[in-house]
Amino acid sequence: LRRNASTNRSGTAHRRTPAHLACTDVRHGISFPMQVHVADHPLIQHKLTYLRDKRTDSPTFRRLAEELVTLLAYEATREVRTEPFPIETPVAATTGIKLANPKPVIVPILRAGLGMLEGMVRLLPSAEVGFLGMVRDEETLEVSAYANRLPESLHGRQVFVIDPMLATGHTLIMAFEFLRDLGADDITAVCLLGAPEGIATVEEAVADIGIPVRLVLGSIDEKLNDKGYIVPGLGDAGDRLYGVV
Numbered sequence: 001l002r003r004n005a006s007t008n009r010s011g012t013a014h015r016r017t018p019a020h021l022a023c024t025d026v027r028h029g030i031s032f033p034m035q036v037h038v039a040d041h042p043l044i045q046h047k048l049t050y051l052r053d054k055r056t057d058s059p060t061f062r063r064l065a066e067e068l069v070t071l072l073a074y075e076a077t078r079e080v081r082t083e084p085f086p087i088e089t090p091v092a093a094t095t096g097i098k099l100a101n102p103k104p105v106i107v108p109i110l111r112a113g114l115g116m117l118e119g120m121v122r123l124l125p126s127a128e129v130g131f132l133g134m135v136r137d138e139e140t141l142e143v144s145a146y147a148n149r150l151p152e153s154l155h156g157r158q159v160f161v162i163d164p165m166l167a168t169g170h171t172l173i174m175a176f177e178f179l180r181d182l183g184a185d186d187i188t189a190v191c192l193l194g195a196p197e198g199i200a201t202v203e204e205a206v207a208d209i210g211i212p213v214r215l216v217l218g219s220i221d222e223k224l225n226d227k228g229y230i231v232p233g234l235g236d237a238g239d240r241l242y243g244v245v
């Protein structure tokens with residue numbers, strides 16, 4: 001596994017994430033570093049800029065979030081499992097590759113993760129979709145699970161967690177533990193934006209998760225403010241997608 005945190009060409013405040021931390025699989029004695037990949041393609045940065053802009057209305061925000069996720073999903077699925085698949089072209093027999101079984105599972109974290117689902121499914125139409133509801137107490141910033149609609153077992157499954165904002169990191173950590181306990185053996189989280197503090201917290205926690213974890217982001221922003229918002233960020237992703245409810 002490699003670490004790949006690239007620099008941000010757009011000039012948006014961006015720091016490298018903290019030094020790599022290895023994590024040990026207690027069952028097999030294997031070490032897994034966490035890969036962090038910032039997909040700083042110019043198109044991603046262009047769309048992110050409009051997403052951040054407070055003048056962008058909800059319908060445009062939803063469309064941009066979907067488009068962005070499709071671009072991020074391309075990076076996030078680089079290590080999706082495949083298997084050989086013999087076919088015949090009109091000219092000759094050959095062996096291609098196709099997605100392996102069991103197919104990956106996509107897990108949006110409710111509610112803002114739902115705004116990323118279409119973009120992800122567009123690239124992985126055969127994936128199953130599970131749902132995990134996590135809520136953050138705005139005072140304490142503590143996270144708890146309030147809903148779960150997932151396969152009973154995720155044994156041997158690759159899981160793609162989608163959540164637009166990696167702020168404190170507590171939601172992702174809880175989600176990783178939840179999915180690992182159901183048997184997931186490989187997790188990739190796809191986020192639009194991350195705060196350096198949250199990424200560091202997730203990296204530390206991954207040391208105890210014991211399965212490979214990858215993080216794919218559109219940008220690493222400057223910091224978290226004292227209300228737990230990413231700065232400069234884009235505000236409350238759920239509210240901007242669905243309005244204040």
Ligand code: URA
Nearest residue numbers: 167229230235236237
């Ligand atoms: N969740 C959001 O929606 N926005 C932030 O900036 C942080 C957490």
